[in-house]
Amino acid sequence: MTLDASLKKAHGAYYTPACVADFLASWAVRCGNDVVLDPSAGAGVFLFSAHAVLRNLGGRSSQQLIGIELLSSTYAQTDADLRSGGVGARLVRKNFFEVTPSDLGLVDVVIGNPPFIRY
Numbered sequence: 001m002t003l004d005a006s007l008k009k010a011h012g013a014y015y016t017p018a019c020v021a022d023f024l025a026s027w028a029v030r031c032g033n034d035v036v037l038d039p040s041a042g043a044g045v046f047l048f049s050a051h052a053v054l055r056n057l058g059g060r061s062s063q064q065l066i067g068i069e070l071l072s073s074t075y076a077q078t079d080a081d082l083r084s085g086g087v088g089a090r091l092v093r094k095n096f097f098e099v100t101p102s103d104l105g106l107v108d109v110v111i112g113n114p115p116f117i118r119y
Helices: 005-011 018-028 045-056 072-084
Strands: 036-038 065-069 090-093
Touching (some): 018 045, 036 045, 045 065
Parallel strands (some): 036 065, 065 090
């Protein structure tokens, strides 16, 4: 999903290259049963990377990946991309700052860009 420059700025959208997400996921995810959260999923790059690491560790990503995305259009595209890529993640369309622990359950790993705010 590509946003124009004004929308990126307005929504604090910063997209991470896959090689950086791969490195961070391989560093952060240590166990095949880790539950991974990306608090600002964007295009899902961290979810794709965590999926690969979990698969290599014997995990089942469909039960272990959670992403949160605020923008409806980004959410829809990322959800479709994850499904077509064979990544079973639970994607939540919500503002991360409004998410409660009961919305998500317990997680072991949080990776991703922080949910930037405008100022």
